[in-house]
Amino acid sequence: MKQNQLDKKSQAWSALFSEPMSDLVKRYTASVFFDKRLWQADISGSLAHAEMLAAQGIISAQDHADIERGMSQITVEIESGAFDWKLDLEDVHLNLEARLTQLVGGAGKRLHTGRSRNDQVATDVRLWLRGEIDLIATLLAELQIALLEVAEKNVEVILPGFTHLQVAQPVSFGHHLLAYVEMFSRDGERMAEVRQRVNRLPLGAAALAGTSYPLDRERVARTLGMVDAQGQPQVCQNSLDAVSDRDFAIEFTAACALCMVHISRLSEELVLWMSQNFGFIKIADRFTTGSSIMPQKKNPDVPELARGKTGRVVGHLMGLITLMKGQPLAYNKDNQEDKEPLFDTVDTLKDTLRIFAEMIGGQINPTTQAKEGGISVNAQAMERAALKGYATATDLADYLVKKGLPFRDAHETVAHAVKAAVTHQVDLSELPLSVLQGFHPSIDKDVFDVLGLRGSLHARNVLGGTAPNQVRLQIARHRGRLG
Ligand code: ARG
Numbered sequence: 001m002k003q004n005q006l007d008k009k010s011q012a013w014s015a016l017f018s019e020p021m022s023d024l025v026k027r028y029t030a031s032v033f034f035d036k037r038l039w040q041a042d043i044s045g046s047l048a049h050a051e052m053l054a055a056q057g058i059i060s061a062q063d064h065a066d067i068e069r070g071m072s073q074i075t076v077e078i079e080s081g082a083f084d085w086k087l088d089l090e091d092v093h094l095n096l097e098a099r100l101t102q103l104v105g106g107a108g109k110r111l112h113t114g115r116s117r118n119d120q121v122a123t124d125v126r127l128w129l130r131g132e133i134d135l136i137a138t139l140l141a142e143l144q145i146a147l148l149e150v151a152e153k154n155v156e157v158i159l160p161g162f163t164h165l166q167v168a169q170p171v172s173f174g175h176h177l178l179a180y181v182e183m184f185s186r187d188g189e190r191m192a193e194v195r196q197r198v199n200r201l202p203l204g205a206a207a208l209a210g211t212s213y214p215l216d217r218e219r220v221a222r223t224l225g226m227v228d229a230q231g232q233p234q235v236c237q238n239s240l241d242a243v244s245d246r247d248f249a250i251e252f253t254a255a256c257a258l259c260m261v262h263i264s265r266l267s268e269e270l271v272l273w274m275s276q277n278f279g280f281i282k283i284a285d286r287f288t289t290g291s292s293i294m295p296q297k298k299n300p301d302v303p304e305l306a307r308g309k310t311g312r313v314v315g316h317l318m319g320l321i322t323l324m325k326g327q328p329l330a331y332n333k334d335n336q337e338d339k340e341p342l343f344d345t346v347d348t349l350k351d352t353l354r355i356f357a358e359m360i361g362g363q364i365n366p367t368t369q370a371k372e373g374g375i376s377v378n379a380q381a382m383e384r385a386a387l388k389g390y391a392t393a394t395d396l397a398d399y400l401v402k403k404g405l406p407f408r409d410a411h412e413t414v415a416h417a418v419k420a421a422v423t424h425q426v427d428l429s430e431l432p433l434s435v436l437q438g439f440h441p442s443i444d445k446d447v448f449d450v451l452g453l454r455g456s457l458h459a460r461n462v463l464g465g466t467a468p469n470q471v472r473l474q475i476a477r478h479r480g481r482l483g
Helices: 002-009 023-029 032-055 061-080 093-105 106-110 118-154 172-198 216-223 241-243 247-274 301-325 333-361 379-387 391-404 408-424 434-441 447-451 451-457 468-482
Strands: 158-163 164-173
Touching: 032 061, 032 093, 032 118, 032 216, 061 093, 093 106, 093 118, 118 172, 118 241, 118 247, 118 333, 118 468, 158 172, 158 301, 158 379, 158 451, 164 172, 164 379, 164 451, 172 247, 172 468, 216 391, 247 301, 247 333, 301 333, 391 408, 391 447, 391 451, 408 434, 434 447, 447 451
Parallel strands: none
Antiparallel strands: 158 164
């Protein structure tokens, strides 16, 4: 009984507390089982802080050496799985500090000089996120390269371009894929911009007001690589703001949500293109599943799930932005809730980008070094579909404009021609010249050049247009940009 009381007492925060936390409250308030993922960032931050404390003469060189030794030992323990994470020690920060003190004694107790968990956690999340942004940037580039490879092979392949999901005008399949390359390249730009604001140092803000120790915050920023493009240290300039705002996590999640929305749009197209009614493409079997009841089915589970997971990331954005709303300055424990949505956002986006790059571009075969197993394209099916919806009607109107008609009159003339083609169940290019001439006398036999899909495609030779030589120019530009 006496021993039990002693144990419980030792679990209370400090001498100030008359009773320990209940198990439920401990579980409710602890974060160690998810924030232990920050351990490397926590150690990097602590080492940079300790190095500066020693350089400023706030702790001794011996203490600094002891802290480095202890942290190396802890690194080994965590990497080998031997580290004993304790719920009682609430979070990653207290777990690491307690173990350090066990290993090196007094130096471990001096590490927290001039620091609070508030500036510590803000620093850890920023350091961790910076690394994840760099990984995401690489994955985004790989997905763009996969799309470029498929685009390159399909510059001359024609599919119907849609507006309102109604056949509109013929487009190159390569051009269509390049639209997604543009979206993912903007996602990459957003990541790079967010990274600049993530990569700033909160340490030195301490609990909220700064600290009375003569810290050199710029030195710590330099050690941690928190510098701008000119190599100047990036330090949060207001202590209250440094410990409390999570806007960097929110804008990162917003960029991820937008990237997932782009993936979701692509997913929707893949699902449509794979359905029997389109039959435009196939994806490798390993990205599909069968049905437990219908033996003929091959379902596009991966694109469907990606579309579904977009909702999850958008939800995390809502969670984080709502978490921030209504928090008075400075740090509040609410902020501990930033981690799970942020971690899940990163995991979901990284997995999705990886799987899409492989599903679209295929995998390198180690023997042939060639990429295999990407999407396969049924060019005939695409072209057949493009022939269905009078996709070259605009070309006929443009033809009449070039013969001197005002565009509005040409539009009306072509509407009559389309009506006739619908009635006879033929394509515009299948109407005899004499019939076409009935709609306007200026129509000549050169009209058949523009009524065909290829003529229509090649005619759109404007910057950003679908003409094959424009598409090739864009592919070359993207290749140059992606290195
Ligand atoms: N686990 C906490 C978090 O994630 C660390 C900071 C705790 N600070 C405090 N004053 N209780 O935000």
